[in-house]
Structure formats: structure tokens, C-alpha cells
Amino acid sequence: MSQVSSQAGRLSRRRFLRLAALSAATIPVLQACASPPAAPATAPKADAPTAAPAKPATSPAASPSPGASPAASPSPAAQAAPAAKPVAKGSGKLNVLASPQLPWIQAQVKAFSDTFGIETNFVRKSGGESLAQLRAEGGRPTFDVWWGSPVDSFISARADGLLESYVPPTAAEIPTKYKDADGFWHGIYLGSIGWAINTKRLGEKGLPDPKVWDDLLKPELKGEVVMAHPATSGTAYTTVMTIMQTRGEDKGWEYFKALHRNIFQYTKSGAAPMRMLDGAEAAIGIVFSHDIFVSVEKGLPIALTFPQDGTGYEVGGMALIKGAQNVPEARQWIEWALTPAAQEIGATAQAYQAPTNPKAKVPKPEFMQVKLIDYDFAFAGANEERIRTRFLEEIAPAPND
Amino acid sequence: MSAAASQPAAGAHTPAGRGAFVPNPGLWLTLAVVGGVVALFIAYPLWQILSQGFLNRRGELDVAAYTSILTRPVYQTVVLNTLQLGAVTALLGTALGFLYAYTLVRVPSRLGRGLRVIAFLPLVSPPFAVAMAAILLFGRSGLVTRGIFGIEYNIYGLQGLVLVQVLTFFPVAFLIFEGMLRQVDASLEEAALGMGASGGHIFRTVTLPLLTPGIAGALLVLFIESLADLANPILIGGNFNVLASQSWIAIIGQSNFQLGAALSVVLLIPSLLAFILQRYWVDRRSYISVTGKPTGGSVRVADPRMRAALLLVCCGVAALVVLLYVTIFLGALTRVWGADFSLTLEHFGGVLAVGQRALVDTTMLAIVATPLTALLGLTIGYLVVRKHFPGREALDFVSMMGGAVPGTVLGIGFILAFNRPPVWITGTAFIIVACFLVRSLPAGLRAAVAALHQVDPSIEEASTNLGASGLTTFRRITVPLIRSALLAGMLFSFARNMTAISAIIFLVSPRWKIATKEILDLIELGYLGQAIAFTTMLMLIVFAAMGALTFLVGRTGRSRDVLVVEAGR
Numbered sequence: 001m002s003q004v005s006s007q008a009g010r011l012s013r014r015r016f017l018r019l020a021a022l023s024a025a026t027i028p029v030l031q032a033c034a035s036p037p038a039a040p041a042t043a044p045k046a047d048a049p050t051a052a053p054a055k056p057a058t059s060p061a062a063s064p065s066p067g068a069s070p071a072a073s074p075s076p077a078a079q080a081a082p083a084a085k086p087v088a089k090g091s092g093k094l095n096v097l098a099s100p101q102l103p104w105i106q107a108q109v110k111a112f113s114d115t116f117g118i119e120t121n122f123v124r125k126s127g128g129e130s131l132a133q134l135r136a137e138g139g140r141p142t143f144d145v146w147w148g149s150p151v152d153s154f155i156s157a158r159a160d161g162l163l164e165s166y167v168p169p170t171a172a173e174i175p176t177k178y179k180d181a182d183g184f185w186h187g188i189y190l191g192s193i194g195w196a197i198n199t200k201r202l203g204e205k206g207l208p209d210p211k212v213w214d215d216l217l218k219p220e221l222k223g224e225v226v227m228a229h230p231a232t233s234g235t236a237y238t239t240v241m242t243i244m245q246t247r248g249e250d251k252g253w254e255y256f257k258a259l260h261r262n263i264f265q266y267t268k269s270g271a272a273p274m275r276m277l278d279g280a281e282a283a284i285g286i287v288f289s290h291d292i293f294v295s296v297e298k299g300l301p302i303a304l305t306f307p308q309d310g311t312g313y314e315v316g317g318m319a320l321i322k323g324a325q326n327v328p329e330a331r332q333w334i335e336w337a338l339t340p341a342a343q344e345i346g347a348t349a350q351a352y353q354a355p356t357n358p359k360a361k362v363p364k365p366e367f368m369q370v371k372l373i374d375y376d377f378a379f380a381g382a383n384e385e386r387i388r389t390r391f392l393e394e395i396a397p398a399p400n401d
Numbered sequence: 402m403s404a405a406a407s408q409p410a411a412g413a414h415t416p417a418g419r420g421a422f423v424p425n426p427g428l429w430l431t432l433a434v435v436g437g438v439v440a441l442f443i444a445y446p447l448w449q450i451l452s453q454g455f456l457n458r459r460g461e462l463d464v465a466a467y468t469s470i471l472t473r474p475v476y477q478t479v480v481l482n483t484l485q486l487g488a489v490t491a492l493l494g495t496a497l498g499f500l501y502a503y504t505l506v507r508v509p510s511r512l513g514r515g516l517r518v519i520a521f522l523p524l525v526s527p528p529f530a531v532a533m534a535a536i537l538l539f540g541r542s543g544l545v546t547r548g549i550f551g552i553e554y555n556i557y558g559l560q561g562l563v564l565v566q567v568l569t570f571f572p573v574a575f576l577i578f579e580g581m582l583r584q585v586d587a588s589l590e591e592a593a594l595g596m597g598a599s600g601g602h603i604f605r606t607v608t609l610p611l612l613t614p615g616i617a618g619a620l621l622v623l624f625i626e627s628l629a630d631l632a633n634p635i636l637i638g639g640n641f642n643v644l645a646s647q648s649w650i651a652i653i654g655q656s657n658f659q660l661g662a663a664l665s666v667v668l669l670i671p672s673l674l675a676f677i678l679q680r681y682w683v684d685r686r687s688y689i690s691v692t693g694k695p696t697g698g699s700v701r702v703a704d705p706r707m708r709a710a711l712l713l714v715c716c717g718v719a720a721l722v723v724l725l726y727v728t729i730f731l732g733a734l735t736r737v738w739g740a741d742f743s744l745t746l747e748h749f750g751g752v753l754a755v756g757q758r759a760l761v762d763t764t765m766l767a768i769v770a771t772p773l774t775a776l777l778g779l780t781i782g783y784l785v786v787r788k789h790f791p792g793r794e795a796l797d798f799v800s801m802m803g804g805a806v807p808g809t810v811l812g813i814g815f816i817l818a819f820n821r822p823p824v825w826i827t828g829t830a831f832i833i834v835a836c837f838l839v840r841s842l843p844a845g846l847r848a849a850v851a852a853l854h855q856v857d858p859s860i861e862e863a864s865t866n867l868g869a870s871g872l873t874t875f876r877r878i879t880v881p882l883i884r885s886a887l888l889a890g891m892l893f894s895f896a897r898n899m900t901a902i903s904a905i906i907f908l909v910s911p912r913w914k915i916a917t918k919e920i921l922d923l924i925e926l927g928y929l930g931q932a933i934a935f936t937t938m939l940m941l942i943v944f945a946a947m948g949a950l951t952f953l954v955g956r957t958g959r960s961r962d963v964l965v966v967e968a969g970r
Contacts, residue, residue: 095911102755102926121911124922125653132656137820142828142910223555232654265557265639268654269925278927279739281541291927300740389655396640397475 090328096122097130097143099234104351111345112336118329126269127153127234134162134321144324145333150234151317154185155381164320168335178315178356187315188337189346189353192367193239194289194311196274200301201283210284212309213243217258224283225262226273231392234314235270239286240387241380242312246373256395266396277302289367290352306370313372316353427871428788435780436796441824442839443803446814453817454663466663480667483628483643486559490566490627495619497567497718498574504711506582507702512716519719520572522726525896527939528632529920532565534725536637537732542739557639565633568722570626574619581615587700600703614683621679628672629807631903636924644668645809645903652813665810676805733934748934756935759914764942766830767898770837774894775887777838778845783875786853804843808903811839816907828910836904841894848890852883892947899943
């Protein structure tokens with residue numbers, strides 16, 4: 001009933017072959033795009049920074065006579081003010097692993113690539129995921145720079161030998177407590193843990209307004225608290241650490257066992273509870289204050305409060321990844337990201353974290369002017385894997401219906 | 402259709418009209434290339450999964466991961482959850498698919514066409530669409546649950562997962578049953594009717610037994626689909642974890658590759674058992690050919706009350722599906738669902754800013770992978786059906802496995818296998834295209850095999866006898882004859898590529914972004930409106946591309962072929 005005429009058959013066959021040929025033709029295109037695996041083959045590139053003086057031709061301004069005047073060779077003046085010129089030697093590409101809010105990452109990446117003419121790509125992963133990715137890749141990283149996860153993760157990564165030390169000249173402006181003594185990581189922002197309260201839901205259900213951490217354990221709040229899962233989220237890990245560090249580990253586990261009864265859901269990312277707060281699916285979310293404020297700004301019935309008995313905070317870190325394939329570009333990024341100008345980009349993209357550089361303008365100083373605990377970053381970093389796994393295996397799976 | 406008549410196509414896997422194995426260089430070369438691709442991208446990653454489960458971070462032999470799965474309560478719960486969800490989804494999905502197909506075939510009405518199109522929607526839409534809409538409608542601040550009934554229903558968990566999975570996967574069962582019901586020999590039921598049996602009696606003693614293989618097949622296929630599902634457990638599972646999501650957390654959260662691999666193996670066992678059962682037991686017991694001529698059009702449901710009831714149920718289901726998709730579109734235009742229902746286009750603007758790259762990348766890579774899949778599927782199908790060579794069965798089985806194993810398993814296998822020399826392709830477009838290729842190969846392969854069974858080998862032999870080479874015959878005789886089936890295979894490959902998540906989620910890189918992963922990120926970051934807008938745009942691209950492809954190659958992709966492809970999943 002549908003005998004295809006030979007003419008039509010040949011025409012469509014031709015069309016089919018054309019399609020097939022087209023797909024075959026895309027293979028070389030793909031090949032051209034497949035630069036990352038090709039990179040290890042051109043091994044010397046990884047050593048580019050050490051080899052740089054051997055090829056002075058590419059940076060005429062900085063090295064007319066590298067040996068002649070040793071005093072001038074580090075040229076701190078030239079480096080302190082990062083000129084808008086491309087880096088001396090490198091691929092002109094940079095891969096960034098980033099954790100903050102998407103609009104901020106995009107603004108930051110765009111500003112960097114516009115300033116330096118470096119083709120910058122990024123992937124956003126939460127803090128826990130980022131660490132997992134680096135561990136998984138074990139010395140063969142896809143990324144060059146890691147930007148904006150809580151430094152707890154950086155401390156763990158350093159212990160695992162996944163980072164490379166680099167102290168840019170701009171690091172001098174960063175206070176000592178916000179950077180690693182050996183230069184393996186530098187803090188770029190500060191953020192405090194806060195509570196997001198959906199006032200409408202809280203009011204309608206007549207729920208108690210929490211003031212201190214123990215208020216979250218009240219039985220009336222059953223199924224009303226949302227936080228992220230510490231196994232995947234740096235935010236949640238900071239929350240867990242806040243309790244553990246103020247009460248000791250055993251009391252801390254007891255607290256989360258009790259809190260679990262009131263938990264509506266553990267989300268994957270730290271900011272994800274805001275999705276449920278915005279939609280009034282839950283009354284209270286434990287989230288970084290800067291993430292909560294985005295919903296407040298939207299005009300939603302969300303209040304940002306802080307536990308009166310002290311809250312934890314994060315320092316968002318940044319590091320050069322060991323085995324990075326684009327080291328000069330990565331160094332350029334690190335040097336630039338500590339400058340006041342680079343640290344003020346966040347506020348333009350609704351990211352209200354406080355900059356670590358004292359010269360940069362603080363968008364929302366009140367977020368850090370709350371009662372903060374004496375957060376022990378070294379302890380948090382050293383115990384990260386053990387505590388995350390115990391939470392995942394013992395706390396989160398318990399039935400709470 | 403005249404060509405198909407002389408070949409009865411007894412069973413999909415019975416080799417037909419094959420000569421003895423005659424080694425010839427061209428065939429050898431083709432076999433080597435095809436076998437190499439299949440071995441590298443399917444067998445090798447799966448081998449990595451099997452072996453990595455026994456290796457700890459230092460590369461020493463270690464059974465710690467398996468011990469903890471066997472002894473820790475958390476993992477035992479996860480295994481039980483997985484099987485429970487799989488069983489419930491398979492049962493309900495099969496029942497619904499059967500009801501839907503029975504109604505469409507046996508209760509002719511003007512609604513039939515529309516109902517059929519609606520059943521196709523979940524098959525070609527992105528993974529999060531149904532779950533997101535379900536949360537918006539039936540969640541704690543759902544429009545229906547809270548807005549209309551004033552109750553707070555917790556949709557996160559098993560209940561929500563079952564709802565979403567049944568609505569997503571019942572069309573697969575529907576297509577299997579529709580094909581069978583259309584081809585079941587009407588004379589048997591007519592004979593029973595003639596001898597005075599009642600409608601219900603005939604249904605129980607004649608119709609159902611005839612369809613038993615279909616029921617078993619649908620149950621198994623849905624069980625496999627449910628186990629493999631990652632997107633829905635992530636989004637709507639709440640604290641109800643299944644193996645797919647737990648192995649994903651093991652990799653991305655705990656960076657414990659050993660545990661992730663071990664959990665994958667545990668997930669692989671029931672999936673593979675179901676796959677083997679379906680393939681070697683159910684398929685061989687098929688009383689009717691899925692590929693023959695339609696014959697069963699004449700049997701009708703006689704009882705008018707029964708007809709009305711069946712139609713009502715189907716319309717209800719279809720209305721629910723439509724409601725979910727309308728919700729998606731409206732959600733994309735709503736400022737903040739549940740709090741501020743004012744209309745806005747800001748989410749689409751946001752997607753264009755955030756996700757343009759991902760949309761372009763995904764579409765481009767899917768376009769590249771689709772004809773490659775068709776070509777590979779056709780080549781393997783041709784070799785398997787027409788040629789005789791050692792390892793034929795193994796080639797067919799391994800090719801099908803790439804789509805049958807859960808996506809997370811394959812994705813984890815891909816990073817384990819390809820993040821190191823000698824084949825170091827993580828971070829490139831290659832790995833994504835390879836993943837697309839492997840995941841949709843079964844659709845292309847089944848289409849080719851089913852179509853080839855309909856083509857009488859004597860036509861090809863005539864060409865060879867007239868002096869044409871094997872390649873020329875393949876190119877000028879075989880391919881044009883089965884073109885429409887190939888197109889149908891390509892349509893589904895493309896839709897599957899565009900909406901894949903469970904395997905591809907492990908393979909995104911700075912250079913190559915995948916739309917479904919971006920959607921998941923947006924959901925996780927709390928940009929629900931943008932996520933929904935993104936989903937809408939992805940759906941529109943899929944629909945547009947399917948329309949364009951159909952138009953481009955001519956309207957030859959008849960429903961018969963589409964049916965064959967889907968039944969072969």
C-alpha cells in the first residue's frame with residue numbers, strides 16, 4: 001500500500017547519505033575541540049612558569065635583561081597593579097571550578113576574560129562536589145583554579161596533596177587569618193550562617209519563632225526545617241561544624257539526631273533550601289545569610305535572622321590546583337581575584353558576601369556584625385571526610401515521619 | 402509493504418536467510434571497527450565498574466565497600482527502597498499502559514488520536530518536567546493540594562516517586578500493548594464470541610493469555626526503567642534514597658569511587674537479570690509478531706458502559722498529563738510559584754543569559770550523535786541479522802546492554818575508564834558523544850533489526866547475483882528499504898540524547914555543558930522559575946527538531962516503526 005517509487009527512493013537515499021556524510025564531517029571538528037586530552041601530550045606546557053625566562057620574546061616589557069638587574073626582576077610594582085595585558089606565556093585558556101551563586105560566577109568570569117583576554121570556562125559545583133571531583137581526578141585535573149568553596153574543603157584538599165602553593169603579590173593585603181600560611185589557599189569572601197524564616201507560613205501555622213539553636217528542636221517545628229546535606233554541601237558542613245565546635249562532638253551528634261526529627265528534607269546544595277522557603281513548603285531554612293537575602297530582596301515573606309547563641313561562618317577560599325594545565329592563567333586569576341576591584345564584583349550580581357580585602361567595599365556589613373563563634377577551620381578541614389560520612393550513614397537515613 | 406509479506410519474521414532474534422560465514426576483508430574490517438567501538442565504550446567501562454568495586458583509593462584489593470553495603474542498615478534500606486519502587490512502578494505502570502492501549506485499540510473514538518499523542522509527551526520530554534510539575538501541583542504549597550483542597554500533602558518520598566515514575570514510564574508499556582493488541586489474531590476472539598462466551602470471559606481466557614508475554618515484557622522493561630531513573634529520585638525522592646541516587650552521592654559527595662562502583666554493581670544485578678529474562682524468556686514466548694501486518698482492528702468492546710468507563714479513565718490520565726505540562730509552561734511564566742503568581746518573562750531572559758551555551762552545546766552534540774547512532778545501529782543490525790560470524794550473539798547482547806544498564810552505572814564506568822591513559826577523553830566532546838551513542842544504540846539497533854526482518858533477503862541476493870558488491874547492495878538496496886524505520890530510530894535517539902541525564906551528569910566539563918545538568922543545578926540553587934523555563938525551552942527544541950527531521954526525510958516514519966522502536970527499548 002505504500003510502494004515507494006524508485007525516483008523518490010533515490011532522492012531520499014541521497015539525502016540520507018548527505019546526512020551521514022555531514023555527521024562524518026563533524027568528527028574532525030570534534031577532534032579540534034578535544035584539546036584537554038591532547039594537553040598532557042604536550043607535557044612541557046605544565047612547566048611553563050619555570051621555563052618562562054627562557055623565552056623572553058613574549059613579554060618585552062618585563063624582561064629586557066632578566067639577569068642584569070636582579071633587584072628589578074620580580075618587579076613588584078608591575079605585578080601589584082595587574083596590567084590589562086595578556087599573561088606572558090600560556091594557552092590563553094582557563095578552567096575554573098566555582099561554587100558561589102551562578103550570576104556571581106558569570107560576572108566574575110566575564111570580568112576576568114574581558115580584562116585579560118583569556119578564554120575562561122567554568123563549571124559550578126557545590127563545595128563537597130568540588131572536593132569530590134578533585135579527589136576523583138587525582139592529579140589529572142580538568143580545572144586550573146578552584147574558586148569560592150568554604151575553606152574547610154581547601155584544608156582537606158591540601159592535606160590530600162591536591163593543591164599547589166602560590167602567593168601572589170596582592171595577597172599581602174589579605175588579613176592573615178583569612179589565608180593559608182603556606183600560600184595553598186587564600187580567602188576571598190566571608191559569609192555567616194543565618195536562618196531564613198518564611199514569616200507567612202510561621203504565622204499561619206502559629207509556629208514558635210526560633211531564637212537560639214535549641215529552639216529548632218521544638219516538636220512544633222516537625223517537618224518545618226530545611227537544610228542541605230553535609231555530604232554534598234559546604235553550607236551544611238559549616239552548620240554541622242558550628243554545633244560540633246560549640247558543644248563538642250558527642251553533644252553535636254545528639255543535636256543533629258534530635259534536629260533530624262524536624263527536618264523536612266536535606267537538599268544537595270547549600271542554597272537549595274531557599275527554593276522550599278520561597279514556595280512556602282517549609283518555615284525555616286539554615287542557609288548562608290547572603291543566599292537568604294536574595295529572597296528578601298525579591299519581596300517575598302522571608303526574614304533573615306541569626307541564632308542569638310552564636311553562629312558559624314565560612315571563609316570562601318581560592319586555590320591553584322595541582323597539575324593544572326594552564327598555570328600562568330590560573331596565577332593571573334588568583335592575583336586578580338584578591339584585588340578590591342575584583343572582590344567588589346559580587347555585590348553587582350546579588351552576591352552579598354563580605355570581601356576579605358579590607359580595601360574592598362562591604363555590601364552588607366550587618367551580616368558579619370552578629371554573634372560569631374570562634375570557628376576552627378583547621379578542625380573542620382581535618383575531620384571533614386569522617387564527619388560527612390557519619391552524617392550520611394547515621395543521621396540522614398533515620399526515619400523521621 | 403509488499404516486500405515484508407514473504408518474510409514472516411518469526412522471532413526478532415532468529416537469524417533469517419543467512420549464508421555460511423564467508424570471511425571477506427570488507428566484512429572483517431567492519432566487524433573489527435564495530436566490535437572495537439562496542440568493546441571500548443560498553444564492555445570496558447562496565448569492566449571498570451566491576452573491578453573498581455574491589456579496589457580502594459590506594460589501588461589495593463579490598464572488599465570494604467561490599468562489606469558495608471551488606472552490613473550497614475543505611476545501604477540495606479536503600480536496596481529495599483530500590484526494589485520496592487521498581488516493583489510498584491512496574492505493576493502500576495503496566496496496568497495503566499495496558500488499560501490505555503486496550504481502550505485506544507478496542508474502543509474507537511474521535512479522542513483516540515489525541516490520547517495517543519498525549520501518551521507520547523512523557524517519552525520525549527526532559528527528565529525533571531513531570532516531577533517539577535507534580536511538586537508545583539501536589540506539593541506542600543501545591544495548587545491542587547493546598548490551593549483547592551486546603552491540605553498539606555508531602556509529595557517528597559515514595560508516594561511522589563511512584564506517581565511521577567508511573568506517569569513517565571506508562572507510555573512504554575502502552576506502546577508494547579498497543580502493538581500487540583493491534584496484531585493479536587482477531588479470529589480467536591471472534592470464535593469465542595461465536596460460541597457464546599461473554600465479553601469478560603473472553604477477556605480472561607483468550608485475550609489475556611495471548612498477551613501474557615507482553616505483560617511480562619512490560620513489567621520487566623518498566624522495572625528496568627524505574628531502577629535506572631536518577632532524575633526523579635533526586636528531585637522528588639526527599640529522604641527516600643534509591644541505589645541510583647545513593648551511588649551518585651557516593652561519587653559526587655563522598656568522592657568514594659569504590660563505594661559508588663560497588664553500589665552500581667548491586668544496582669546492575671537486578672537490572673541485568675530483568676533484561677536477560679525479557680530478552681531470552683519473554684521474547685521467545687511471543688505468540689504474535691510485533692512486526693507483522695495489523696490484523697486485530699475488528700474486535701471491539703461491546704458493552705457501552707464498559708466503553709464509557711474505559712474512555713473516562715484514559716481521558717482522566719491524559720488530562721493529568723496535559724495538566725502537568727500546562728503547569729510547566731505556566732510555571733515558566735510565573736514569578737515565584739506559591740508566593741507571587743504575577744506573570745513574567747524574566748525566567749526566559751535568565752535562561753538565555755545562563756543556559757544559552759548549554760542549550761547550543763547539547764543540541765549540537767545530540768545532532769552529531771544521532772546519525773552516528775543510526776549508522777552504528779544499522780551496521781550492527783545488518784551484521785547480526787544477515788551475516789554469520791563467531792561472536793554474533795555477544796555483539797548483539799553487549800550493544801543492547803549499553804542502553805539497558807542504569808545510566809549512573811554507565812556514567813561512573815565512563816569516568817573510571819576514560820579519565821586516564823590510554824583513552825583519556827574526559828572533558829571533551831568525544832566522551833559526551835560516545836555516551837549519547839551508547840545510550841541510544843539499542844533504539845537504533847532494534848529499529849534496524851526489526852526492519853531488516855521485514856525485508857526478504859532474496860531482494861539483496863538478487864542484487865548480489867547481478868554483480869553488486871556487499872557494500873553496494875547494503876547502500877542501494879537495504880538502506881532505502883528500511884529508511885523509515887531508521888528515521889524513527891533517529892527521532893527517538895535524538896530525543897533521548899537531548900533529555901538524557903543519569904549517565905551524562907558525570908561527564909560535563911568546563912567546555913561542554915549539558916542542558917539537563919544545568920537544569921538540575923538551577924533547581925538546586927533555588928532558581929526554580931529559571932529551571933522550569935529552561936525545561937520548557939529544551940522541550941520546544943526537542944519537538945521542533947523531531948518535527949524538522951520528520952519533514953526533512955519525508956513523512957515516512959509511520960507509527961508502525963515508531964512502535965517497533967519503542968517496544969524494543
